[in-house]
Amino acid sequence: xxxxxDKAKMVTDPxxxxxxxxxxxxxxxxxxxxxxxxxxxxxKFYRDLKSDKRFMVFSQxxxxxxxxxxxxxxxxxxxxxxxxxxxxxxxxxQSTNIEAMNxxxxxxxxxxxxxxxxxxxxxxSAPILLATDPIxxxxxxxxxxxxxxxxxxxxxxxxGQVQGLWIFGKIPDNVVRFKYNQLGSLRLxxxxxxxxxxxxxxxxxxxxxxxxLSGFPLSVSDSLTVYSTTSxxxxxxxxxxxxxxxxxxxxxxxxxxxxxxxxxxxxxxxxWSPQYYEISRAFLFFxxxxxxxxxxxxxxxxxxxxxxxxxxxxxxxxxxxxxGVQGDPIVVANYGDELSKTAYGVDAPWTFPIATGDYTAKSxxxxxLGWISKTGxxxxxxxxxxxxxxxxxxxxxxxxVYMSEKGNGYKPKLVVTYSVSAFVPRIASIF
Numbered sequence: 001x002x003x004x005x006d007k008a009k010m011v012t013d014p015x016x017x018x019x020x021x022x023x024x025x026x027x028x029x030x031x032x033x034x035x036x037x038x039x040x041x042x043x044k045f046y047r048d049l050k051s052d053k054r055f056m057v058f059s060q061x062x063x064x065x066x067x068x069x070x071x072x073x074x075x076x077x078x079x080x081x082x083x084x085x086x087x088x089x090x091x092x093x094q095s096t097n098i099e100a101m102n103x104x105x106x107x108x109x110x111x112x113x114x115x116x117x118x119x120x121x122x123x124x125s126a127p128i129l130l131a132t133d134p135i136x137x138x139x140x141x142x143x144x145x146x147x148x149x150x151x152x153x154x155x156x157x158x159x160g161q162v163q164g165l166w167i168f169g170k171i172p173d174n175v176v177r178f179k180y181n182q183l184g185s186l187r188l189x190x191x192x193x194x195x196x197x198x199x200x201x202x203x204x205x206x207x208x209x210x211x212x213l214s215g216f217p218l219s220v221s222d223s224l225t226v227y228s229t230t231s232x233x234x235x236x237x238x239x240x241x242x243x244x245x246x247x248x249x250x251x252x253x254x255x256x257x258x259x260x261x262x263x264x265x266x267x268x269x270x271x272w273s274p275q276y277y278e279i280s281r282a283f284l285f286f287x288x289x290x291x292x293x294x295x296x297x298x299x300x301x302x303x304x305x306x307x308x309x310x311x312x313x314x315x316x317x318x319x320x321x322x323x324g325v326q327g328d329p330i331v332v333a334n335y336g337d338e339l340s341k342t343a344y345g346v347d348a349p350w351t352f353p354i355a356t357g358d359y360t361a362k363s364x365x366x367x368x369l370g371w372i373s374k375t376g377x378x379x380x381x382x383x384x385x386x387x388x389x390x391x392x393x394x395x396x397x398x399x400x401v402y403m404s405e406k407g408n409g410y411k412p413k414l415v416v417t418y419s420v421s422a423f424v425p426r427i428a429s430i431f
Contacts (some may be wrong), residue, residue, distance in 0.1 A: 025053070030055070074140070075093075093144055093155060113179070117174050118175060128144065138407065166220040178202075181198070208273075231404075233258050234282040254336075262402065262410075263406065267280040268398070269398055288374065299369075305355070317385075317398060321364075326379055
């Protein structure tokens with residue numbers, strides 16, 4: 001049996017390579033068999049030449065559209081503006097006017113963002129194309145930028161999504177209002193500062209909280225999800241400390257939810273100005289239906305990539321995996337739905353700080369394996385160890401985790417080992 005020497009057929013996915021190593025399979029004899037296709041837009045296929053084991057690798061984002069076209073993630077010049085290179089997901093930005101269309105379904109959106117500092121509308125420059133994605137250097141020519149003075153506007157394309165972000169280098173000295181003027185059958189997914197279906201309002205104190213959590217630059221996001229049906233996200237509850245910790249920990253509903261962010265914080269802390277408690281619980285989705293009802297799951301691992309944080313109380317910022325029961329989209333009640341979910345899906349939490357330069361994998365235990373859906377969507381929730389133990393914080397405790405919206409190289413990854421018969425074992429990697 002000869003080793004694989006064709007570079008196009010070699011295994012390069014680090015998650016799959018790690019799984020092969022753990023199972024004692026020689027990577028030099030594992031062949032890349034089939035790429036993404038219209039029939040399998042999120043799936044790659046591999047096989048082991050020695051044992052004839054099969055491996056399927058699933059992506060959470062569609063890499064090929066239903067007409068077989070590869071999902072492009074770049075802008076190109078168009079008149080005095082830009083348009084997306086993909087002919088299936090057509091996005092055009094001319095001046096401040098943005099149009100997006102799914103040519104398969106015919107659904108579309110036209111919008112013209114406006115920025116107000118207090119009551120004064122802010123003007124902007126013409127859009128420019130950035131050479132490299134400031135959020136994820138794995139992408140190039142996928143971000144266009146407008147400069148509004150008080151902030152910058154980024155419009156970012158990744159697989160299946162168009163992400164809008166407002167970027168601030170400092171805290172504004174007045175209320176900032178965004179008005180989108182949307183028309184069409186599609187709608188933007190506005191974030192935690194939405195005041196309706198078409199506007200967002202961010203106060204200086206909101207910016208201070210963002211700065212406390214993530215530092216500068218600050219970002220406020222709005223996104224359009226065209227092909228990807230689920231968005232990772234979080235539910236957050238805060239209240240003045242004078243009301244007691246239980247008012248936050250045991251609440252039936254969150255104060256806000258958001259999805260489509262490139263990074264989320266899992267938190268349990270007391271904030272000092274003003275003094276209030278805050279808890280955030282994060283959610284992950286994986287479409288594991290390609291496993292099929294007859295699959296026999298033998299192992300799985302979840303890989304997360306950290307995004308910084310803080311631990312004011314010892315061991316309070318360790319991140320735990322529990323069963324997810326969230327809806328799609330996430331709603332405020334999902335915060336309380338997770339309160340009773342305290343059984344760990346892995347034997348030990350991700351210890352703070354989670355590595356930022358690479359993935360940290362944790363093997364699911366028997367409880368966690370039971371949460372994997374073979375015919376639908378697998379849902380997980382991330383809670384801090386101190387949130388699960390109901391420990392009142394005395395300091396700032398939060399862990400950042402990159403979400404799928406960060407894109408390739410950062411999105412959470414789930415690897416499932418399974419077989420469909422006694423003779424054909426397989427591995428599915430969902431990420």
